[in-house]
Amino acid sequence: MTSPQTDDHIFAMSRAELDAYPDGVITLARDGTIVRYNRAEARLARRNQDETIGLNFFRDVAPCTAVREFQGRFDAFAAGTDSGAERFDYTFRFAWGHQDVGITMIRKAGVAEINLLVSVRSKNSAA
Secondary structure (H helix, E strand, C coil): CCCHHHHHHHHHCCHHHHHHHCCCEEEECCCEEEEEEEHHHHHHHCCHHHHHCCCCCCCCCCHHHHCCHHHHHHHHHHHHCCCCCEEEEEEEECCEEEEEEEEEECCCCCCCCCEEEEECCCCCCCC
């Protein structure tokens, strides 16, 4: 679980700060719409940042996550209203290969969006 300082820091980051962040950051509305998408995540997923914002993460960007193990967890987590974090491991199944990642979902009381932090666990899966 992340600390409250981390929660506040991620939510308050500017686009430039998000782009400098070493891990992927995807900010989602509770319906799965992408609100923010940083440079590290764009590189990992081989997507254009600006064209990805506004799309539905589970349907349009990462359909491999539209499963109980990911979207089901997200939906249950997004139903909460207090601050919290949940972490789990996942494998993205890109067309060019699989990538093992750690996912941290961060929710902040009073904020509508959920931040997903994506940490690469192994560098050799997706070439």
